[in-house]
């Protein structure tokens with residue numbers, strides 16, 4: 001699902017109805033900030049708000065999820081695409097949670113080994129060996145976490161909004177925060193802190 005496209009569509013339909021963000025928000029009992037977040041593609045309406053929103057905008061849910069008016073003859077096809085999209089996104093987010101949990105447990109195991117190495121009465125080279133094993137285990141945990149982060153979902157260019165899967169090298173060497181990573185966009189060529197998204 002294309003959040004930016006959906007956002008633009010919501011904005012366009014709202015204006016056609018002659019409503020401000022504040023007025024639409026009031027009708028749905030939410031803040032104008034939330035409406036603004038949708039319209040700029042930074043968030044999706046929660047499921048419980050989708051029907052009321054569509055009613056206010058005079059569109060249907062299928063059109064909302066597609067981000068455009070749908071002619072009668074394409075309705076069924078678009079609806080099926082949207083259902084598949086939603087199912088795939090759900091599947092990917094579950095996969096991500098599981099892999100991240102596995103990575104966390106592996107990293108934790110490595111840290112425990114280091115604690116043992118520090119506390120137990122061991123000879124110098126036994127301690128050294130234990131620490132070496134711990135470092136390898138932790139590196140494994142971090143690698144699993146990074147692989148999950150890289151392979152699930154896409155990164156979004158700040159400049160042109162293109163979503164892409166980065167190459168392993170650019171991913172590994174890119175500076176990052178928790179939700180963003182500095183990458184070069186394959187479409188516009190600009191480097192920016194790209195947001196990680198679960199959708200394609």
Ligand SMILES: [Zn+2]
Pocket residue numbers: 157158159160161162185186187188189190
């Ligand atoms: Zn770009």
